[in-house]
Amino acid sequence: MLVSDNKLKYGVALLLCIGTGIAVLKLGGWFNPRLQAIQAPALSGERIHIPDQRGRLTWVSSWSVSCALCLRELPDLEALHLQYGKHLQIVALALPADPPNAINDVKNRLQLTLPVVLDLDAAAARQLTPDLVVPSHHLVDSEGRVLLKLKGALHREAMLAALQPYLPP
Known part of the structure; x- marks a missing residue:
């Protein structure tokens, strides 16, 4: 059970990092450069x-x-x-x-x-x-x-x- 809890925590952390990265890129103009x-x-x-x-x-x-x-x-x-x-x-x-x-x-x-x-x-x-x-x-x-x-x-x-x-x- 300890191993699956860690996988879940790491999975959630990874998703948060990816989501934050996309938000930073979008706000920074990477998707629609000026x-x-x-x-x-x-x-x-x-x-x-x-x-x-x-x-x-x-x-x-x-x-x-x-x-x-x-x-x-x-x-x-x-x-x-x-x-x-x-x-x-x-x-x-x-x-x-x-x-x-x-x-x-x-x-x-x-x-x-x-x-x-x-x-x-x-x-x-x-x-x-x-x-x-x-x-x-x-x-x-x-x-x-x-x-x-x-x-x-x-x-x-x-x-x-x-x-x-x-x-x-």
């Missing part, structure tokens, strides 16, 4: 703020001019921008290694009106895509919490499905 505020220039000349200063959610899609999958999904991002731009800031974040003239060529060729952002100092890439895997997507709330992280190419329906719980009815 971004340092990012300000980056868009090709249009405006400065884009992540998180959005108007309180909207921000969908950041990291891409590269040399990524065929990225170039295929940019028109889908444009469609989302046109449909949900009042409720959602959509940003196409070019990798820091991409030359601005090549980024501008893509923007003009695809007739993008969504903000195409230059990450000149790599501040955004260090936080969002330190592994430089593109395409990658992040949904950031107005407090800078990363709500979603998705890697790989997405078509418009997959983007909408990921966004659906966060969009107004």
Whole structure:
């Protein structure tokens, strides 16, 4: 009986430790990390703020001019921008290694009106895509919490499905 009582005590202690650890991680922001505020220039000349200063959610899609999958999904991002731009800031974040003239060529060729952002100092890439895997997507709330992280190419329906719980009815 003494052995089973000790097992029970150790089991309860272990569960308490695990529960406390999870609570500390959650309160510490480990499950929804916060971004340092990012300000980056868009090709249009405006400065884009992540998180959005108007309180909207921000969908950041990291891409590269040399990524065929990225170039295929940019028109889908444009469609989302046109449909949900009042409720959602959509940003196409070019990798820091991409030359601005090549980024501008893509923007003009695809007739993008969504903000195409230059990450000149790599501040955004260090936080969002330190592994430089593109395409990658992040949904950031107005407090800078990363709500979603998705890697790989997405078509418009997959983007909408990921966004659906966060969009107004």
